[in-house]
Amino acid sequence: MQVDIDDCIVCDLCAKACPVDCIEIEAIKSPEAIGKTSDGSVKRLYPAKFNIDMAKCMYCGLCTVVCPTECIVMTNEYDRSSQKLTDLIYGFSDMTDEQVAQRKAEWTQFQAERRRQSKNKSMETILFYAFATLAIGSALLLVNLKNIARALFLFFIVLFAMAGLYLFALADFVAITQIMVYVGGVLILMLFAFMLSNKELLKDLQDSSGSFLSMPRWQAVVLAIGFLILMIFGIAEWHQSIPTWIQQAKENNTEIIPTDNNIQQIGLRFMTFYVLPFEVISVFLMMALIGASHLSRKERNR
Missing domain, CATH: 3.30.70.3270 (Alpha-Beta Plaits)
Incomplete structure (x- = not known):
């Protein structure tokens, strides 16, 4: 034989x-x-x-x-x-005995890596559905509220949750732009325009301090502690293991490093491949600014 x-x-x-x-x-x-x-x-x-x-x-x-x-x-x-x-x-x-030991070690390491990736994937799935639920729930409340000031606060939550979803789509630049331009610029401008130009909105918020969406201090403390724990857990997981998409970028030699000139590449993309969507978005932003200025204008007494 x-x-x-x-x-x-x-x-x-x-x-x-x-x-x-x-x-x-x-x-x-x-x-x-x-x-x-x-x-x-x-x-x-x-x-x-x-x-x-x-x-x-x-x-x-x-x-x-x-x-x-x-x-x-x-x-x-x-x-x-x-x-x-x-x-x-x-x-x-x-x-040989050395080769057998080496192959067994490789398989053990592979299984440990798969378990770690499965754990990270489950955490990423939870965060994704949390952001998605937050965005959808806030959007549904946004269109049902009659109070404009509260609707703007909910709009802030919607934009922030969408920025988190952009991160899962590997659109880091879009997520940062979402927070800096829309949340930090346009939305804050609209919020101040409404709150500083119409005193009835502030009066309405003070009169309805114990109604919907207004919380006592102890609930605010619980929410703050919950967000703090979530941030600490995220930072600890980040330092413990590198995300899978970063490892893939390293393997494919497409990792973005601080010395890369990404602004030039983004500018070339906006002015060539995405020039039409870029111009349409600029028109929408202009319409939003004009609408905000019109709504914040004081009415003349007749």
Whole structure:
């Protein structure tokens, strides 16, 4: 009996089919394909051990029948004699002890990496649905509120949640622009224009201090502590393990570093590929400014 170990896929079918259990196989999983056999079968297992005890073998040939790659063949040599039975155990694996230890360590590291990625992915999924729920819920309340000042505060939450969703879409520049331009500029301008030009809005907020969306101090403290814990947890997770998308950028050599001139690339994109959407957005911003100035204008007494 002879085994061509290069064509073996370590499927263990021969050991299961052997009626006298003379075949002993130990396989080590590989994180990726390690090659192909002569018939094109993909090899994903390392043969750490492939021993056949010829003292037990009854030469039935069942192992050669079930072998999918036909790496086990029967030979004309049947007469084997030895004073030690251990000499009749033939090993066909070509792996050394150091290689076996190395492959086992690689598989252990791969499993640990998969568990860490699964944990990070679950956390990313939770944050994604949290931002999505916050954006949708705030948007629904926004269109149902009659108080303009409170609607502006909800609009702030919607824009902030959308910035978080942009981060999940790997649109960092859009997310920062969302916060700096819309949240920090346009929305604050509209909020001050409304609150400083119409005293009835402030009076309405003071009169309805115990109604919807107004909270006692202890609830505000609970929310503040909750956001603080969330920020600390996010910072700790970031320092403990690098996100998957950053690792992929490092592997593909597309990682953005502080010395890169991204402004030039963004400017070229805006003025070439995205010139029409850029101009349309500028028109919308102008319309928003004109509308804000018109709504904040004081009415003349008739």
